[in-house]
């Protein structure tokens with residue numbers, strides 16, 4: 001579902017979490033996703049940059065997807081929770 005309850009927050013932005021350690025993948029999230037939180041969600045500790053990193057924000061899903069593909073990870077997918 002689009003829209004919902006995020007009143008006052010930013011309009012939807014899109015982020016990519018690139019992970020080259022576990023699965024060699026890039027996952028697209030929305031900024032309001034609890035895993036993403038505008039790029040500060042999971043992996044905000046010192047591991048950042050070792051297991052993976054956030055790319056973004058992107059204005060549209062299409063832009064995020066295009067960038068995700070350009071990373072040349074084996075898997076490009078969308079977060080099941082937010083996308």
Ligand SMILES: [Zn+2]
Nearest residue numbers: 029033079082
């Ligand atoms: Zn997500």
